[in-house]
Amino acid sequence: MKAYIRNSIVIVLLSIGLYSCQKAEYVNSFSEFVDVYFDADKTALRDNGTGVFIAARYNGNPIEWDVNLKKIKVVAGEGKFEFYDTRNGKVVAEKVIDVKPGSKETYTLFQPTMDAPVSFIDPSEQGTESPAPAGHIKVKVANYVQDLIPFENLDLKVFISYFDADFNTVVEEVGTIKNVKNSIDQAEYHTLPDGLPTPLPEYAHNYVFEFVNGSTGQPLLNHGGTSYSNTALSPQGINPLPVKNIFTLYMISRKTWGEAPPFIKKGDTFYEIETNVLFAN
Template sequence: MTNHTKKIIAAALLLTGLYSCQKAEYVKPFAEFVDVYFDADKTALRDNGAGVFIAARYNGRPIEWDVLSKKIKVVAGEGKFEFYDTRNGKVVAEKVIDVKAGSKEVYTLFQPTMDAPVAFIDPGEQEQESPAPAGHIKLKVANYAKDLIPFEHTDIKVSVSYYDVDWNEVVTEIGTIKDIKNTVDQAEYYILPDGVPNPLPELGYNYVFEFVNSDTGQPLLNYGGTNYSNTAFSPTGIDPLPVKNVFTLYMVSKETWGEAPPFIKKGDTFYEIATNILFAN
């Protein structure tokens, strides 16, 4: 058989193979990947001052999860996401999701304290809440810092703090939130005057909390023996800027760098009450 004949036969076989492939069932040459976003910023396993102790598995296997960008890349289709405590491997939350090509799935996890369960929450949960009246703010506050606030019932005295044009600090009490609840689900909205002067202070403004025993009127004291207070939040520092002035906040215990009069001492350790924003609209 000549080389020319061999070439003709090889070409014929190749064409026959291509034709057969066209008639066979189509096999997709690549898998389509989709980014799914899981926001763990509001979990104690992610934000505790000691390290990131939360990781993810997908269909039973560890998968890369950038907790800063919040992104996990998976193949389109149904899959099981598991989130676990890296210290002991215990699953703390799981969700089965049918990931659609071209979609951008976003999920938010919430865990106020290290010993609390991790739950999925709707990041748009507060969007339908009516706005605060003009010149007011609308606050919902949950107390997860009961270990630092020993009162059976606690009121929060709310003040606004800012610097005037002469750089003097101005602190003005604007109202009291009565008998705060221990969970976000139990908490209710309070409407208070916003206390913000016109024009708006150049450096913005903060809301400050003080804590009072509802039954006796006794204030919570710091290590230095004066009324304990914390800078709760600054609306001007929130992105995007809230337009309805409606806020859901939760308070937790946070270990500090060391001994100082403004902190709270518990045992041999010093703490502060940190106020975190869950929702801002």
């Protein structure tokens, strides 16, 4: 009799355990994980030459975020994403998103300098802009290098540089971008000849900027005492390859490895002006 009672209890406990396991599996089947993509490549906290100083929280808790693959894995549903400066814990951007299964949307963050706020931008922002006319490019440029360019009004002389059939370097001026603005929000498109010969050069071509005081016509000088210039744009290096030839660019300062005539000296440190592509279509 005792054995019968003991066996009955065991059977009941096993039944309860089996039901619990089935119930847990049933609940978990509704927890679908989704990859959400956040692109921080255009933030100074991510790209500053020193380290990665941006991380993420989800609903108040730290969460793994691969800044190279750009993805965060979360449960489908509404949640709050916070992005913070790892040096002080300060939240620099946040966004509430209703994450849907199968969603492939990428959210893009923008921060041109370490002192600038972090904002979300629409990567398709210039998608409705009309294409550049045949034989031309459309360029919008923002200047975030006021610390290196002491001009109240900045003009950019634009040159094209390429190798001809005999492998000689050809450099030709294609136009001037006048009155360059100090933020993307204020910048305007300028249409310039693309400067490309017929037939097209076999090797990649680059667009080069020279920096001119719009009020006096005087150029920005480098440490060697000549006109400072930088490589601003290499269209063939952009993936996917632009077909409408429309570009939004922004300029920032970058510390260099040391002293050299082509660089700009400020105090005891040497810099170069780096031009980055924000949008390309």
